[in-house]
Amino acid sequence: MRTRQRSRLAVALVATGVLALSACTQVSPDDGDSDESMEGGEMVTGAGVTSDPCPDAVNADNGCIYLGVLSDLTEGPFAALAVPITDGQRAFWAQVNADGGIGGYDIDIDTYTRDTKYQAAEHSAQYQQIAGNIAGIAQSLGTVNTESVLPDMIERSLVTVPTSWWSGYAFEDYDDGIVMETGYSYCTEALVGLDWFAEANGSPTTVQAVGYPGDYGGDSAEGVQRWADLNGVTALEAIGTGPNQVVGNQDAVVAGVLAGSPDVVVLSVGPAETAEIVGKLAASGFQGRFLGSLPTWNPALLDSPAAPALTALYNHMSPYENWDGTSASIEAMKASLNGELPSNGGYIIGWAIGYPLKAALEAAADAGDLTPQGIAAVVDGLTVDFEGMLQPHTYGGDPQANANQAVNIGAPNAEVELGIETIEQFYTGPSFDQTDYSSACAASG
Missing domain, CATH: 3.40.50.2300 (Response regulator)
Incomplete structure (x- = not known):
């Protein structure tokens, strides 16, 4: 194989002219x-x-x-x-x-x-x-x-x-x-993270994915959809967005989430977008909670105006031990x-x-x-x-x-180094083993 x-990829390279490496390598x-x-x-x-x-x-x-x-x-x-x-x-x-x-x-x-x-x-x-x-x-x-x-x-x-x-x-x-x-994977993270949320907080009625398009947000959104289908929960339509350098702000996301009012929002964005989304929604009276994918967190967020909202409403997910491991x-x-x-x-x-x-x-x-x-x-x-x-x-x-499906769940805490306190270490839930993981959950582009 x-x-x-x-051979197939070599033909594709010749046909498309993507790379001309022979003239570009260094000594x-x-x-x-x-x-x-x-x-x-x-x-x-x-x-x-x-x-x-x-x-x-x-x-x-x-x-x-x-x-x-x-x-x-x-x-x-x-x-x-x-x-x-x-x-x-x-x-x-x-x-x-x-x-x-x-x-x-x-x-x-x-x-x-x-x-x-x-x-x-x-x-x-x-x-x-x-x-x-x-x-x-x-x-x-x-x-x-x-x-x-x-x-x-x-x-x-x-x-x-x-x-x-x-x-x-x-x-x-x-x-x-x-x-x-x-x-x-981001897909697995969403599946297992929502298992943890349901076990720790009671099963939500509605869930929603918010993320960058493609491999990051798309993969996570598919995990959210699969979890909802397996657990008899409604998955609201995923909301796509981009970095603020591209889209300017997250106001459209905030409006979309407020319109559907999900119990849980799974975020697959960058830290700046995480702070804006969580902070603005909390200020608007949103009562749901947030699960943030691995790249959504930066301890500097605890110095931002969104810190109280993040501390109250947000949990971080990571395959790796946190700093307090x-x-x-x-x-x-x-x-x-x-x-x-x-x-x-x-x-x-x-x-x-x-x-x-x-x-x-x-x-x-x-x-x-x-x-x-x-x-x-x-x-x-x-x-x-x-x-x-x-x-x-x-x-x-x-x-x-062979898939790794163990999630470390963290909570923002300004009193601990790097701002995330582990509240659940290497959690695994039932949903991943019930889904079909025989191909990529979502396209990469």
């Missing part, structure tokens, strides 16, 4: 050494792996594995989250290097970190600059952005960790098995900060998403093949232990059987 998928840091093939049982390496040490190497006798990062680091709508995500990744890989590296190699994510501004065209352009010089991609922010270069990623066998939580990543027909998602992973992450506090929970995400690619690199090194193809070959069936930060996950196999 992998060969058929690649690798150790060009004469980066495609070496050793015999006699020693390591086979390829693009992005050199025998020379990394810049500012922790282990001077180690070679270097270069990984790419494509993220929103300056002016896009998720920069406030993406910068600490990238900082968390940098700390994670620094710890790997401090522990000796992997298979005789340190890991470098800085050389090929690129700012995409959360724009698909910029994501593609930056990817083209680094694709021939890396062994994998440690972070690719945004589903549509990742899709813009996915065919070439597949052609190159570049294992990729996404910073988005679309349900399509669970299916090999979509990504040929090279995308290593972490946590649950007690796992070995949380403890190691906090130790990396030397007593400092990150700006938001993006640092947790950045630390967590390091585990899958670390596990793949370790497995590939054990197999003696650190080419991109060798790294991709170990993903199917690989079980990753996140040291308690989220539930273990096995890649490949039956997506429904």
Whole structure:
């Protein structure tokens, strides 16, 4: 299936002219050494792996594995989250290097970190600059952005960790098995989050989804609809919106929610939109409650005029432990900060998403093949232990059987660090296992 998928995608690339990478790649840091093939049982390496040490190497006798990062680091709508995500990744890989590296190699994510501004065209352009010089991609922010270069990623066998939580990543027909998602999908989040709400607060009569169109809001809205259908509840028509940079304000959302007056609104927007929607609805007398998807929260919201409304009406959902978690992973992450506090929970995400690619690199090194193809070959069936930060996950196999569906529920609390207090840890409910998870819940675009 992998060969058929690649052939089909290769034809599509030629037909559409999406990427012209052959003229755009840079020279690798150790060009004469980066495609070496050793015999006699020693390591086979390829693009992005050199025998020379990394810049500012922790282990001077180690070679270097270069990984790419494509993220929103300056002016896009998720920069406030993406910068600490990238900082968390940098700390994670620094710890790997401090522990000796992997298979005789340190890991470098800085050389090929690129700012995409959360724009698909910029994501593609930056990817083209680094694709021939890396062994994998440690972070690719945004589903549509990742899709813009996915065919070439597949052609190159570049294992990729996404910073988005679309349900399509669970299916090999979509990504040929090279995308290593972490946590649950937005669709699963809505299903399980509403199970928690019904158990904790009594079953709602009406529910409504509000979100960005496409993989984020669309996936979550489908989860809301599925939950309503399974539980005999009315799902009001989902309300689409966009970042305030695009739509100006959330007044249309506020009017739409007030018109239907649902018991629960599931939000799949950014933090600024979350504050505006919850604050304006509370000021208008809205009596319902809000469940916010993973990207909806920022502790700075507790310094906004919407803080009282958020504290009273909002609960946050996350596949990862919150800052008040007690796992070995949380403890190691906090130790990396030397007593400092990150700006938001993006640092947790950045630390967590390091585990899958670390596990793949370790497995590939054990197999003696650190080419991109060798790294991709170990993903199917690989079980990753996140040291308690989220539930273990096995890649490949039956997506429904292997799906992560454990939700951490948080409540805003200005007295706790990063502003979210965990009130339910790794909750699972009955609805996900009753739904058909044999394909993506919603389209990505």
